[in-house]
Amino acid sequence: MIALFGKAGVLLGVLASLEMIRRGVIGFRNPNRASRAYLGAATAALVVGALAAMGALQAALLGNDFSIRYVAENHSRSTPFPFNVATAWAALEGSIVLWGLVLAGYAWTVVRKHRDGDDVGSGAIAVIGVVALFFFGVMATVADPFQTLDVVPPDGPGPNPLLQNHIMMAIHPPLLYLGFVGFTVPFAFAVASLAKGVSGSDWLERTHSWSLVAWSFLGAGIVIGGWWSYEVLGWGGFWAWDPVENASFIPWLTATAFIHSAVVERRRGVLRSWNFVLVILTFAMTIFGTFLTRSGVIGSVHAFSQSAIGPVLLGFFAVILVSSLILLGFRAPAVSSPRRLDTMVSREGIFLLNNLVLSTLAVVVLLGTIYPMIVEAISGEQISVGRPFFDRYAVPLSYILLAAMGVGSIAPYRKARPVVVWDRIRGSLAVAALAGALLVVVGVRVGHVVAIVGLAILVVGPVAERLWRQASAVMESQGRTRWEAVRRVVVRDPRFWGGQVAHLGVAILAVGVALYGNLSSEAMVTLRPGETGSALGYEITYLESFQRPEPNRLVTGVRAAVYRDGELVAVMEPSLNQYPNFQQAIGTPAVNTSLARDIYLTIRRLDSDSVILDVQTHPMMYLVWIGGILMSVGGLASFVFRKPERDDLTAAKDHVGSPT
Amino acid sequence: MTTPPDLTPELGDPTRQSRRIWAVVSVVGVLVLAFLVVLGSRFGSDPSLVKSPLIGQPVPDLTLPLLEGEGAISLREKRGTILVINFWASWCTACREEHPDLMATAAAYADRGVEFIGIVYQDDPKAAIAFLDELGRGYPSVLDPDARAAIEFGVFGVPETFFVDADGTIAGKITGQSNAFILASTIDTMLAGGRPGSQTVGTVQSSPDS
């Protein structure tokens, strides 16, 4: 019954996407027939279909309907809330349903802004319809979430224990999908605009919000994923250059490049073809990332098992990429701008450098991820590409990016005379140098840390100085309080200041990563009950072991008191969680966070008479999460900063870029 | 500042630019297609299978304690016999499947100078003994303290089966679940003086849940 309802939803989705394509193409060809009503109806049907599919899946999960194969394989009666809800996207078929739902939601936001007579907009909706047709078609065929079983099992194994061990795994996929799928919108407008042969940056302006929203969610999804890795996987790290992590990182890199080069195009009218290339690549990489995760061609902690969807996704990726590039090849001469930059020594020049660095990093990550597969397919030789390779590029490129961020935000457009730049950064340089000296004096004598802290100050300082100065000017001329004045300066240019919030996040993140990478420590202690051992300057007492049955798992752990200089810091409970139907216990670390550091305890081995504890300290680990989240929030901040009394469109048109 | 210089169109050659764009497009297109062919060929293969570089190398000098009873087995001292070394664990489903074939083959070749040894891989000895109680014995199994044997043999998971010739050289390896036919044909090759090399039959399990 529920399965039938779900299938009907999927079918409605297929039909609605076909109608979106048909209506979209009609409107695209003839602006007079680009009717909002028809496109709206088709898109509404898509939303209804997607909601029905997701609703049916949820109903089946919450109602323990084990006659549906997906439920029987991924759910169990004992799975607690909210993991039973999140099970809807914990495995392949369900994750495609979520994808479809998010896409339908984005399509709806596009249609709401659609106006009669908008041919490019109609074309974009047709393109979205093509993407929707693909995903709903997949749901109807190779990844049917509503397949039923003849023999209904009484209960199922429940979702993968790693995924039900922490709440963050329930929200990480939706965030990631909101990011991945969001890029469909700028991609669709780009393709429609190319097909129409429209020159100009209209499509960029129109899709600006979606690009930023998608970028923010993608970044937030990646950060939350890293956080989950840190809190759950128990190895004390948050980023492993795992193929699946890379699969989400590559589109984030190209999207970041896109957001910056879009600014250059809007301000200076150059890089038109390049922006098309970036938006096409970003979208293609989201499909490719999904392929990497879902097809079983790579082994990874997060990868789903092998399925028929692999070739289908790969084919879609190829069709999307090759056809849009051919389209670009035909249209580029017509749409690309003949203008040139005056000199690299200008803000746009630094944006170009930023694009080069981000693209290089994207290529390095992509190549490193797929290279082992390529080599093995060609020569049969088996090689690995991991952290040492990626770090070798990522670290120096990050330095360049940070430096570019600091100088780029305050360098004038057109031509940045060194004197002007020097004048704007010299205060911050002094602060950075002082901070470095302070670090060295207090004993942090690690080159990377000192350098990154200095660069972070260089990223934040000059911009903060500008904000202060402009606010002062407003205070003088208008007689307002400092806070009021700052607010006025910010709303005058929400995009710029939103970007600066993101930059602040990146600076904090960079400091966090540098501290983590250079000042973390690790030690092992073996303890008997009641015994005290010391590690990393802490005394650790093994108080007792405990067992605690929970509805869906058996938690076995040790209670350990951590002392510093005889004073109790915390009582921590690292544990091993045993899920029924899964043999191996999942270790869960205990993390104690304070202003100075995280203490991170994991059980490496637990016997009846002793325990081996892995003790790690990570200084100011929260900087990584705060920085990461702030970075993502920055993308959305430009909406928050917007002048409330002004209409969206006029505000955007009046205040492009920043005052120089 | 005078008139914004960037607003004057560049005296660029449009055909040259178009050619450049087409060059980029076609290069990317060709790369993508080549890449598809390569990836397409990967469907169905298991990313966790890795070849062994140990074929042709001398057998590691290890002495391993017996799983049941007192004593130990030294691999080097087995020189002169053909040695079949099977890594297994009670939590491994493929091991369960192949065990009867291993026992039958061991019995069939016992009088032709072929010895079988099982090495228990990351398992509780009690569980391992229970496994043998259930499925039968036929040849000795040894324990692997500190996983030294697993590391020396470059084991990725279980089951993996190594073949050592009478000179004490590793001559063959079966990755994944073996069967009577493959075992017999590998041993026959070695009895005839050949070196069978490595074969991949199926996947291996690296932990109880993989």
Add this chain to the structure above:
Amino acid sequence: MVLLAVAVGVVTVGLLTAPPRPQDRTKIIAAQLRCPVCQSESVLDSPSETAREMRELIASQVAEGRTDQEIIDYFVARYGTWILLDPPPSPSTLPLLVAPAIVVAVGLWLIRGRIRPRRARRVASPR
């Protein structure tokens, strides 16, 4: 300005005279090896049993006075180059190692095409 110079001086001197941090060779080696029973973690990062045994084996080989290269070779001999997270230069890894340089070169070439040549700039903006 004087302040800046002094601060930079303190940083330089401080970093140059910093005592070499104790380097744990076991960790450095373990970070370069891929855990054979995991998905893509290093021997250093993996909490798995095999990885732990491998770390202990590395530690004991370090204690025996073997060089980093000898220890790494020991593992390569058993697991193949697969175990190296940083693929060594060889004909088959050459494209991987030169690709980033090619990307940068192509990128710079493309950027050059976007910059007005100096001569044209003078012509285009008469003072």
